[in-house]
Amino acid sequence: MPDSRSAASESDISRDRLAELLNEDLAREYQAIIGYVVYSQVLSGAEYMDIAAQLEIHAKQELDHALILSRQIDYLGKMPAVTPKPVRTSKDSKAMLRYDLENENETIRNYRDRIRQCETLGEFAMAEQIRQILVQEQDHQIDLATALGEEVPDVSAGPKGRALGKRR
Ligand SMILES: [Fe+2]
Ligand SMILES: [Fe+2]
Secondary structure, three states: OOOOOOOOOOOOOOHHHHHHHHHHHHHHHHHHHHHHHHHHHHOOOHHHHHHHHHHHHHHHHHHHHHHHHHHHHHHOOOOOOOOOOOOOOOOOHHHHHHHHHHHHHHHHHHHHHHHHHHHHOOOHHHHHHHHHHHHHHHHHHHHHHHHOOOOOOOOOOOOOOOOOOOOO
């Protein structure tokens, strides 16, 4: 497959590099699946029962994201990664939610970059798929920030204006 490298500019990215970055995203999705599978079951305290149910939904959505990314990596002619980023654990419910929120912030930052990189390469359908993933990641971020009683973090020009707690 030809490499579409041309003039070296900041937004210049090859298809090989995009596949590498998508594999990093995939490793973050595996991390998210594991985190949500475990945290949804071990969160304790009546005040966390709502968010525990939401985390079960997140776990399934993260699996969908992993499948979409694997398909795109294969389409780019590369082998999808098999190793998750490390998952932190804690006995403290608040700490678990905080880890999830930090991971979602990082994921959102990355997908925003990825959409621009896909568009630079003319991969508009791939950009669209990642946009749909990004919509769900922002919902996860809102769910977690709401459960922690915090403002939704502004990870750049973020989803600040959104109504909190809209989705159940
Ligand atoms: Fe995800
Ligand atoms: Fe997520």
